[in-house]
Amino acid sequence: METALLTAVNLIIAVASLGLGTVKLLAARQHREWTLWLTASVLIFAGLIFLLATPLVYRFVGEMLHSANICALLVPAATLTCVAHAHALSQLWQPERREPAVLRRTAARWAPVYGGAIAAMTVLYVHADLGPATPLRFAAAYAHVPEVTALHAVYWTTLIVTVVVTVRECRSVSIPGRPELVENVRNVLGWFALALGLDLVNVALTAGAMLGSATGPRRLDGLAESAWLATIASCIAAQIALASLALRSRREEHRDMRALQPLHDLVIDETTDHRMILAPRLPLWTGFTTGADLNDLMAEINDGTGRLSPWWNPMPALAVDRLAQEQQDEPADGSNTWGGHWDLTAAHAAATLLHAARARSRGLPHLPPELRLARLPGTDIEPTDERQHLVRVARHLAHPLVSAAVTLTEETQAATRAN
Structure with a gap:
Protein backbone atom coordinates (compact mmCIF):
# COMPACT_ATOMS: atom_id res chain seq x y z
CA MET A 1 0.00 0.00 0.00
CA GLU A 2 1.35 3.41 -0.92
CA THR A 3 2.36 5.40 2.13
CA ALA A 4 1.86 8.59 0.13
CA LEU A 5 -1.83 7.76 -0.38
CA LEU A 6 -2.35 7.13 3.34
CA THR A 7 -0.54 10.38 4.10
CA ALA A 8 -2.88 12.35 1.85
CA VAL A 9 -5.98 10.66 3.26
CA ASN A 10 -4.79 11.18 6.84
CA LEU A 11 -4.20 14.89 6.28
CA ILE A 12 -7.59 15.39 4.60
CA ILE A 13 -9.42 13.65 7.44
CA ALA A 14 -7.33 15.45 10.07
CA VAL A 15 -8.07 18.89 8.61
CA ALA A 16 -11.79 18.10 8.20
CA SER A 17 -12.12 16.71 11.74
CA LEU A 18 -10.19 19.54 13.37
CA GLY A 19 -12.18 22.12 11.40
CA LEU A 20 -15.55 20.62 12.36
CA GLY A 21 -14.36 20.20 15.93
CA THR A 22 -13.42 23.87 16.10
CA VAL A 23 -16.87 24.89 14.83
CA LYS A 24 -18.50 22.66 17.46
CA LEU A 25 -16.19 24.08 20.12
CA LEU A 26 -17.29 27.62 19.30
CA ALA A 27 -20.92 26.51 19.44
CA ALA A 28 -20.30 24.80 22.78
CA ARG A 29 -18.83 27.98 24.25
CA GLN A 30 -22.01 29.81 23.28
CA HIS A 31 -24.57 27.21 24.36
CA ARG A 32 -22.66 25.56 27.24
CA GLU A 33 -24.20 22.19 26.40
CA TRP A 34 -22.27 19.05 27.37
CA THR A 35 -23.22 17.18 24.21
CA LEU A 36 -21.63 19.94 22.12
CA TRP A 37 -18.46 19.92 24.24
CA LEU A 38 -18.13 16.15 23.87
CA THR A 39 -18.91 16.21 20.15
CA ALA A 40 -16.21 18.84 19.68
CA SER A 41 -13.80 16.73 21.73
CA VAL A 42 -14.49 13.57 19.71
CA LEU A 43 -13.87 15.45 16.46
CA ILE A 44 -10.71 17.18 17.68
CA PHE A 45 -9.20 13.99 19.08
CA ALA A 46 -10.09 12.15 15.87
CA GLY A 47 -8.28 14.85 13.92
CA LEU A 48 -5.24 14.55 16.19
CA ILE A 49 -5.18 10.76 15.74
CA PHE A 50 -4.97 11.06 11.96
CA LEU A 51 -2.53 13.94 12.16
CA LEU A 52 -0.15 12.08 14.48
CA ALA A 53 -0.40 8.92 12.36
CA THR A 54 0.70 10.79 9.22
CA PRO A 55 4.29 9.62 8.52
CA LEU A 56 5.71 13.13 8.12
CA VAL A 57 4.11 14.36 11.36
CA TYR A 58 4.95 11.05 13.10
CA ARG A 59 8.67 11.57 12.42
CA PHE A 60 8.58 15.30 13.16
CA VAL A 61 6.94 14.81 16.58
CA GLY A 62 9.41 12.00 17.33
CA GLU A 63 12.36 14.27 16.60
CA MET A 64 10.88 17.14 18.60
CA LEU A 65 10.27 14.95 21.68
CA HIS A 66 13.46 12.92 21.22
CA SER A 67 11.50 9.67 21.06
CA ALA A 68 11.22 8.35 17.52
CA ASN A 69 8.01 6.35 18.04
CA ILE A 70 6.25 8.50 20.63
CA CYS A 71 3.26 8.85 18.29
CA ALA A 72 2.78 5.08 18.55
CA LEU A 73 1.82 5.81 22.17
CA LEU A 74 -0.01 9.09 21.53
CA VAL A 75 -2.30 7.60 18.85
CA PRO A 76 -3.76 4.76 21.01
CA ALA A 77 -3.94 7.11 24.02
CA ALA A 78 -5.86 9.65 21.92
CA THR A 79 -8.05 6.82 20.57
CA LEU A 80 -9.01 5.69 24.08
CA THR A 81 -9.71 9.30 25.04
CA CYS A 82 -11.87 9.70 21.93
CA VAL A 83 -13.76 6.48 22.75
CA ALA A 84 -14.20 7.63 26.36
CA HIS A 85 -15.81 10.86 25.19
CA ALA A 86 -17.94 8.96 22.67
CA HIS A 87 -18.99 6.68 25.54
CA ALA A 88 -20.04 9.72 27.58
CA LEU A 89 -21.81 11.18 24.53
CA SER A 90 -23.85 8.00 24.12
CA GLN A 91 -25.01 8.47 27.72
CA LEU A 92 -26.10 12.07 27.16
CA TRP A 93 -28.05 11.10 24.04
CA GLN A 94 -30.35 9.01 26.24
CA PRO A 95 -32.52 11.15 28.55
CA GLU A 96 -32.89 8.50 31.25
CA ARG A 97 -29.10 8.39 31.61
CA ARG A 98 -28.54 12.16 31.75
CA GLU A 99 -29.40 12.38 35.43
CA PRO A 100 -26.41 13.77 37.40
CA ALA A 101 -26.35 10.78 39.77
CA VAL A 102 -26.31 8.32 36.85
CA LEU A 103 -23.54 10.25 35.11
CA ARG A 104 -21.44 10.35 38.28
CA ARG A 105 -21.78 6.59 38.73
CA THR A 106 -20.81 6.01 35.10
CA ALA A 107 -17.77 8.29 35.40
CA ALA A 108 -16.66 6.65 38.67
CA ARG A 109 -16.92 3.22 37.05
CA TRP A 110 -15.17 3.92 33.75
CA ALA A 111 -12.66 6.73 34.41
CA PRO A 112 -10.21 4.34 36.16
CA VAL A 113 -10.47 1.94 33.21
CA TYR A 114 -9.52 4.52 30.59
CA GLY A 115 -7.02 6.33 32.81
CA GLY A 116 -5.42 3.12 34.05
CA ALA A 117 -4.98 1.77 30.53
CA ILE A 118 -3.29 4.96 29.30
CA ALA A 119 -1.00 5.00 32.35
CA ALA A 120 -0.04 1.34 31.85
CA MET A 121 0.67 1.90 28.14
CA THR A 122 2.87 4.87 29.01
CA VAL A 123 4.94 2.84 31.48
CA LEU A 124 5.37 0.00 28.96
CA TYR A 125 6.41 2.38 26.20
CA VAL A 126 8.99 4.09 28.41
CA HIS A 127 10.59 0.73 29.27
CA ALA A 128 10.55 -0.62 25.71
CA ASP A 129 13.81 -0.88 23.75
CA LEU A 130 12.87 0.76 20.46
CA GLY A 131 14.72 1.83 17.35
CA PRO A 132 13.94 4.06 14.34
CA ALA A 133 10.53 5.52 13.61
CA THR A 134 8.08 3.17 11.88
CA PRO A 135 4.88 5.12 11.12
CA LEU A 136 1.84 2.93 10.41
CA ARG A 137 3.97 -0.19 10.92
CA PHE A 138 4.97 0.11 14.58
CA ALA A 139 3.06 -2.97 15.78
CA ALA A 140 4.55 -5.26 13.14
CA ALA A 141 8.07 -3.76 13.24
CA TYR A 142 8.44 -4.19 17.02
CA ALA A 143 6.33 -7.30 17.57
CA HIS A 144 9.43 -8.98 19.02
CA VAL A 145 9.67 -6.45 21.88
CA PRO A 146 7.75 -7.80 24.93
CA GLU A 147 6.77 -4.32 26.15
CA VAL A 148 5.24 -3.48 22.75
CA THR A 149 3.22 -6.71 22.81
CA ALA A 150 2.04 -5.93 26.35
CA LEU A 151 1.24 -2.33 25.38
CA HIS A 152 -1.00 -3.50 22.57
CA ALA A 153 -2.58 -6.15 24.79
CA VAL A 154 -3.58 -3.46 27.31
CA TYR A 155 -4.79 -1.17 24.54
CA TRP A 156 -6.80 -3.81 22.72
CA THR A 157 -8.39 -5.24 25.84
CA THR A 158 -9.52 -1.79 26.97
CA LEU A 159 -10.69 -0.84 23.49
CA ILE A 160 -12.67 -4.04 22.95
CA VAL A 161 -14.41 -3.84 26.33
CA THR A 162 -15.29 -0.16 26.08
CA VAL A 163 -16.37 -0.33 22.44
CA VAL A 164 -18.62 -3.33 23.07
CA VAL A 165 -20.23 -1.59 26.06
CA THR A 166 -20.71 1.66 24.13
CA VAL A 167 -22.20 -0.13 21.10
CA ARG A 168 -24.64 -2.02 23.35
CA GLU A 169 -25.74 1.25 24.91
CA CYS A 170 -26.19 2.80 21.47
CA ARG A 171 -28.45 -0.07 20.44
CA SER A 172 -30.60 0.20 23.57
CA VAL A 173 -31.44 3.88 23.21
CA SER A 174 -34.86 5.01 24.39
CA ILE A 175 -36.45 8.44 24.63
CA PRO A 176 -39.30 8.49 27.14
CA GLY A 177 -42.17 10.66 25.96
CA ARG A 178 -40.65 11.21 22.50
CA PRO A 179 -41.28 7.99 20.53
CA GLU A 180 -41.21 9.90 17.24
CA LEU A 181 -37.50 10.60 17.74
CA VAL A 182 -36.40 7.09 18.65
CA GLU A 183 -36.03 5.82 15.07
CA ASN A 184 -34.10 8.88 13.93
CA VAL A 185 -31.74 8.77 16.89
CA ARG A 186 -31.22 5.03 16.43
CA ASN A 187 -30.19 5.63 12.82
CA VAL A 188 -27.58 8.13 14.02
CA LEU A 189 -26.38 5.79 16.74
CA GLY A 190 -26.23 2.97 14.19
CA TRP A 191 -23.55 4.86 12.26
CA PHE A 192 -21.88 5.67 15.56
CA ALA A 193 -21.86 2.00 16.56
CA LEU A 194 -20.45 1.05 13.13
CA ALA A 195 -17.61 3.53 13.64
CA LEU A 196 -16.73 1.96 16.96
CA GLY A 197 -17.06 -1.54 15.55
CA LEU A 198 -14.58 -0.76 12.77
CA ASP A 199 -12.02 0.05 15.45
CA LEU A 200 -12.20 -3.63 16.36
CA VAL A 201 -11.42 -4.54 12.74
CA ASN A 202 -8.25 -2.49 13.12
CA VAL A 203 -7.43 -4.51 16.24
CA ALA A 204 -7.87 -7.81 14.40
CA LEU A 205 -5.72 -6.79 11.43
CA THR A 206 -2.99 -5.30 13.61
CA ALA A 207 -2.96 -8.40 15.80
CA GLY A 208 -2.55 -10.53 12.66
CA ALA A 209 0.34 -8.37 11.52
CA MET A 210 2.04 -8.65 14.90
CA LEU A 211 1.55 -12.42 15.05
CA GLY A 212 2.92 -12.90 11.55
CA SER A 213 5.92 -10.66 12.22
CA ALA A 214 6.75 -12.42 15.49
CA THR A 215 6.42 -15.98 14.22
CA GLY A 216 6.69 -15.90 10.44
CA PRO A 217 9.64 -15.60 8.07
CA ARG A 218 8.79 -12.03 7.06
CA ARG A 219 7.13 -9.00 8.52
CA LEU A 220 3.57 -8.28 7.53
CA ASP A 221 4.06 -4.54 7.22
CA GLY A 222 1.46 -4.35 4.48
CA LEU A 223 -1.18 -5.88 6.74
CA ALA A 224 -0.29 -3.39 9.46
CA GLU A 225 -0.83 -0.51 7.02
CA SER A 226 -4.07 -2.10 5.80
CA ALA A 227 -5.35 -2.04 9.38
CA TRP A 228 -5.31 1.73 9.14
CA LEU A 229 -7.99 1.54 6.44
CA ALA A 230 -10.39 0.29 9.11
CA THR A 231 -9.59 3.36 11.19
CA ILE A 232 -10.24 5.60 8.17
CA ALA A 233 -13.59 3.88 7.59
CA SER A 234 -14.36 4.24 11.30
CA CYS A 235 -13.73 7.98 11.18
CA ILE A 236 -15.93 8.38 8.09
CA ALA A 237 -18.79 6.50 9.80
CA ALA A 238 -18.40 8.67 12.91
CA GLN A 239 -18.42 11.82 10.78
CA ILE A 240 -21.63 10.66 9.09
CA ALA A 241 -23.21 10.02 12.51
CA LEU A 242 -22.25 13.42 13.91
CA ALA A 243 -23.11 15.25 10.68
CA SER A 244 -26.49 13.52 10.53
CA LEU A 245 -27.18 14.51 14.12
CA ALA A 246 -26.15 18.11 13.45
CA LEU A 247 -28.26 18.37 10.28
CA ARG A 248 -31.27 16.85 12.01
CA SER A 249 -30.87 19.25 14.93
CA ARG A 250 -30.56 22.17 12.49
CA ARG A 251 -33.74 21.12 10.65
CA GLU A 252 -35.63 20.85 13.94
CA GLU A 253 -34.39 24.28 15.02
CA HIS A 254 -35.52 25.84 11.73
CA ARG A 255 -38.88 24.07 12.03
CA ASP A 256 -39.41 25.33 15.58
CA MET A 257 -38.36 28.86 14.64
Missing part, protein backbone atom coordinates in the same frame (compact mmCIF):
# COMPACT_ATOMS: atom_id res chain seq x y z
CA ARG A 258 -40.99 28.90 11.91
CA ALA A 259 -43.58 27.54 14.35
CA LEU A 260 -42.68 30.14 17.01
CA GLN A 261 -42.80 33.14 14.69
CA PRO A 262 -46.59 33.68 15.01
CA LEU A 263 -46.30 33.62 18.81
CA HIS A 264 -43.42 36.09 18.62
CA ASP A 265 -45.43 38.38 16.35
CA LEU A 266 -48.38 38.17 18.73
CA VAL A 267 -46.64 39.06 21.99
CA ILE A 268 -44.16 41.62 20.60
CA ASP A 269 -45.58 45.07 19.96
CA GLU A 270 -42.92 46.57 17.70
CA THR A 271 -44.17 50.09 18.32
CA THR A 272 -43.36 49.90 22.02
CA ASP A 273 -41.18 46.79 22.44
CA HIS A 274 -38.56 47.62 19.79
CA ARG A 275 -35.81 47.62 22.42
CA MET A 276 -36.56 43.96 23.17
CA ILE A 277 -35.90 42.81 19.63
CA LEU A 278 -32.29 41.67 19.28
CA ALA A 279 -30.22 42.77 16.33
CA PRO A 280 -29.99 40.18 13.55
CA ARG A 281 -26.69 38.40 13.03
CA LEU A 282 -24.53 38.82 9.97
CA PRO A 283 -25.53 36.49 7.11
CA LEU A 284 -22.05 34.94 7.22
CA TRP A 285 -22.78 33.47 10.66
CA THR A 286 -26.41 32.43 10.26
CA GLY A 287 -25.41 28.92 9.24
CA PHE A 288 -23.64 28.40 12.58
CA THR A 289 -26.01 30.24 14.92
CA THR A 290 -29.37 28.57 14.36
CA GLY A 291 -29.49 27.44 17.98
CA ALA A 292 -28.52 30.91 19.19
CA ASP A 293 -31.21 32.49 16.98
CA LEU A 294 -33.77 30.08 18.40
CA ASN A 295 -32.73 30.94 21.96
CA ASP A 296 -32.96 34.65 21.16
CA LEU A 297 -36.43 34.16 19.70
CA MET A 298 -37.56 32.30 22.82
CA ALA A 299 -36.07 35.01 25.05
CA GLU A 300 -37.97 37.69 23.15
CA ILE A 301 -41.18 35.65 23.39
CA ASN A 302 -40.76 35.29 27.15
CA ASP A 303 -40.10 39.03 27.53
CA GLY A 304 -43.08 39.90 25.37
CA THR A 305 -45.28 37.46 27.26
CA GLY A 306 -44.31 39.14 30.53
CA ARG A 307 -45.23 42.55 29.14
CA LEU A 308 -48.72 41.21 28.42
CA SER A 309 -49.21 40.17 32.06
CA PRO A 310 -51.41 43.20 32.94
CA TRP A 311 -54.02 41.75 30.57
CA TRP A 312 -53.76 38.10 31.66
CA ASN A 313 -57.40 37.19 32.19
CA PRO A 314 -58.51 33.78 33.55
CA MET A 315 -61.68 33.84 31.45
CA PRO A 316 -60.17 32.58 28.13
CA ALA A 317 -58.76 29.46 29.82
CA LEU A 318 -62.14 28.79 31.45
CA ALA A 319 -63.80 29.21 28.06
CA VAL A 320 -61.35 26.67 26.59
CA ASP A 321 -62.34 24.19 29.29
CA ARG A 322 -66.03 24.80 28.66
CA LEU A 323 -65.80 24.40 24.88
CA ALA A 324 -63.56 21.37 25.20
CA GLN A 325 -66.09 19.72 27.50
CA GLU A 326 -68.91 20.51 25.08
CA GLN A 327 -66.88 19.06 22.24
CA GLN A 328 -66.43 15.82 24.18
CA ASP A 329 -70.20 15.61 24.50
CA GLU A 330 -70.74 15.92 20.72
CA PRO A 331 -71.25 12.80 18.57
CA ALA A 332 -67.89 11.41 17.51
CA ASP A 333 -68.81 11.20 13.80
CA GLY A 334 -66.03 13.58 12.71
CA SER A 335 -68.44 16.30 11.54
CA ASN A 336 -68.23 18.49 14.63
CA THR A 337 -64.65 17.92 15.77
CA TRP A 338 -62.31 20.87 16.15
CA GLY A 339 -59.41 18.98 14.52
CA GLY A 340 -55.69 19.29 15.05
CA HIS A 341 -53.34 18.09 17.78
CA TRP A 342 -54.64 19.07 21.19
CA ASP A 343 -52.78 20.03 24.36
CA LEU A 344 -54.93 21.56 27.11
CA THR A 345 -52.15 23.47 28.88
CA ALA A 346 -50.87 24.92 25.61
CA ALA A 347 -54.44 25.83 24.66
CA HIS A 348 -54.91 27.65 27.97
CA ALA A 349 -51.72 29.65 27.45
CA ALA A 350 -52.52 30.38 23.78
CA ALA A 351 -56.03 31.62 24.60
CA THR A 352 -54.74 33.77 27.47
CA LEU A 353 -52.04 35.38 25.32
CA LEU A 354 -54.30 35.85 22.30
CA HIS A 355 -56.91 37.60 24.45
CA ALA A 356 -54.26 39.71 26.22
CA ALA A 357 -52.68 40.80 22.93
CA ARG A 358 -56.07 41.84 21.55
CA ALA A 359 -56.85 43.75 24.74
CA ARG A 360 -53.56 45.62 24.53
CA SER A 361 -54.04 46.45 20.84
CA ARG A 362 -57.49 47.91 21.64
CA GLY A 363 -56.09 50.05 24.40
CA LEU A 364 -58.14 48.38 27.13
CA PRO A 365 -57.09 49.22 30.71
CA HIS A 366 -54.99 46.87 32.81
CA LEU A 367 -56.84 44.32 34.89
CA PRO A 368 -56.74 44.90 38.64
CA PRO A 369 -54.03 42.69 40.20
CA GLU A 370 -56.59 40.65 42.11
CA LEU A 371 -58.45 39.77 38.88
CA ARG A 372 -55.53 38.85 36.65
CA LEU A 373 -53.68 35.54 36.44
CA ALA A 374 -50.69 35.30 38.74
CA ARG A 375 -48.79 33.22 36.19
CA LEU A 376 -49.33 31.95 32.69
CA PRO A 377 -50.49 28.32 32.27
CA GLY A 378 -47.52 26.05 31.65
CA THR A 379 -44.87 28.13 33.42
CA ASP A 380 -44.26 25.34 35.93
CA ILE A 381 -42.75 23.02 33.31
CA GLU A 382 -39.14 21.82 33.41
CA PRO A 383 -36.65 24.20 31.72
CA THR A 384 -35.70 21.43 29.28
CA ASP A 385 -39.33 21.29 28.09
CA GLU A 386 -39.70 25.05 27.55
CA ARG A 387 -38.94 24.98 23.84
CA GLN A 388 -41.47 22.25 23.08
CA HIS A 389 -44.07 23.96 25.26
CA LEU A 390 -43.67 27.29 23.44
CA VAL A 391 -43.95 25.50 20.10
CA ARG A 392 -47.18 23.86 21.25
CA VAL A 393 -48.53 27.21 22.43
CA ALA A 394 -47.65 28.80 19.08
CA ARG A 395 -49.40 26.04 17.16
CA HIS A 396 -52.53 26.37 19.29
CA LEU A 397 -52.92 30.08 18.45
CA ALA A 398 -54.71 29.15 15.24
CA HIS A 399 -56.65 26.26 16.77
CA PRO A 400 -60.40 26.75 16.17
CA LEU A 401 -61.27 25.97 19.78
CA VAL A 402 -58.79 28.58 21.09
CA SER A 403 -60.13 31.19 18.67
CA ALA A 404 -63.69 30.36 19.69
CA ALA A 405 -62.79 30.61 23.39
CA VAL A 406 -61.27 34.08 22.93
CA THR A 407 -64.26 35.23 20.89
CA LEU A 408 -66.63 33.89 23.55
CA THR A 409 -64.69 35.72 26.25
CA GLU A 410 -64.80 38.99 24.33
CA GLU A 411 -68.55 38.64 23.71
CA THR A 412 -69.14 37.93 27.38
CA GLN A 413 -67.11 40.97 28.43
CA ALA A 414 -68.89 43.17 25.87
CA ALA A 415 -72.27 42.05 27.17
CA THR A 416 -71.16 42.71 30.74
CA ARG A 417 -70.03 46.24 29.88
CA ALA A 418 -73.30 46.89 28.00
CA ASN A 419 -75.31 45.96 31.07
